[in-house]
Amino acid sequence: MNPQYLLFDVGGTDIKAAFSDAAGTLHGIRRIRTQRVASDPAHTLVEQLKTLGAELMAEFPESNPIAVGLLVCGIVDEANGTGVFSANLGWRDAPLRQLVADAFDLPVGFGHDVLGAGVAELRFGAGKELGTAVDNAAVLIIGTGIAAALFVDGRPLSAGGYAGELGHGAVPGGLSCPCGAHGCLETIGSAGAIAKRYEQETGVHVAGAREVLNAREAGDKIAVRIWDEAIAALTFSIAQLCCSIAPQVVIIGGGLAQAGEALLQPLREALGEKLTYQRLPQIVAAQLGQDAGLRGAHLKAVAAGAQST
Ligand SMILES: [Zn+2]
Incomplete structure (x- = not known):
């Protein structure tokens, strides 16, 4: 097993994270509650993702991910990489793709949680x-x-x-x-x-x-x-x-x-x-049940990794 992609599925209630390998198999799936900090929701999210990423790296020390797959809830502008609006989490026009790319120094494939999960259901489910x-x-x-x-x-x-x-x-x-x-x-x-x-x-x-x-x-x-x-x-x-x-x-x-x-x-x-x-x-x-979002994030990460090489 060689984890290549770092995956996040950010919902209004919880955040799921995992590594995936080239075949799309998920490893180390974990879940935490999504924090809501009204004053700075985007950076609060990025801090949570950094913590999850560090946990996964600790669990799989041999891993060397080449891209991140990030799905988030709310209104999502996939082309521009922004979380336009989330009633649950409070961000408006947050440049989430760039923030996460900076946090991990990796290319980020970015999309909407339901749309990403839907793509995975069609492809794998x-x-x-x-x-x-x-x-x-x-x-x-x-x-x-x-x-x-x-x-x-x-x-x-x-x-x-x-x-x-x-x-x-x-x-x-x-x-x-x-x-x-x-x-x-x-x-x-x-x-x-x-x-x-x-x-x-x-x-x-x-x-x-x-x-x-x-x-x-x-x-x-x-x-x-x-x-x-x-x-x-x-x-x-x-x-x-x-x-x-x-x-x-x-x-x-x-x-x-x-x-x-x-x-x-x-x-x-x-x-x-x-x-x-x-x-x-x-x-x-x-x-695919609960894993549909992470499987969708995997597809986004693969696309981002391919683009950057
Ligand atoms: Zn309504």
Whole structure:
């Protein structure tokens, strides 16, 4: 094993880090909570990455990385190397690629966390399992919120970092959203919303959407309704995608995907009823789980390493 790439996947809740080798195998995966320091969020992040990098170097003293792969959450301008905006972490127009390149004195491949994870799912995960080349796809990450990686004619859609914000598109029955809008998909269709709505209506604390699904399967009427409303909201948004970018496959990842066929089969049925002449996409579960972001960071690091030699 010869680690060549230093990888970071920076989310709103935690940062994952690892080394990868030329084959893309991950080594020394670790995770820490993302610190929030409002006065200087970008440098706070860089300090955390330096600490993680030092830990990995200590664990693999023979390693000599040739590039860094860095994925971050929020609105990300991949071309310019900036974190445009992160509601969770607080940066605005932060030159993250340059800051990390300076910190490690290495070339940095930089991108958006969901888009990077989506590329990895298509290349190594669910996309690979489909067996044929998929040029048009949507990867939906449904957790606390909802974000999408969109692929059209073989290319990921970035649009300056603003593409794929599916969770903040309005749906019928949507509620007030922390983003300031009303009706956003993620207020009703996300794992976080399912758990929160159930708690609000029943006064019963649940650890997550999984418990609401269990209650539904036990015949709890409120759980049945909340779950069905989430399915309807997700179906609405996926149908819109079918009319705009016509994916051949919709890959569902994130915490809610752990529900498996209890989520996917009703989505397939509802989408089939909603669409008429449009291309009906396959709906499948993501395969890479928590490592999708690091696998995506690996692809970015490889590209950056190749460019610099
Ligand atoms: Zn919103």
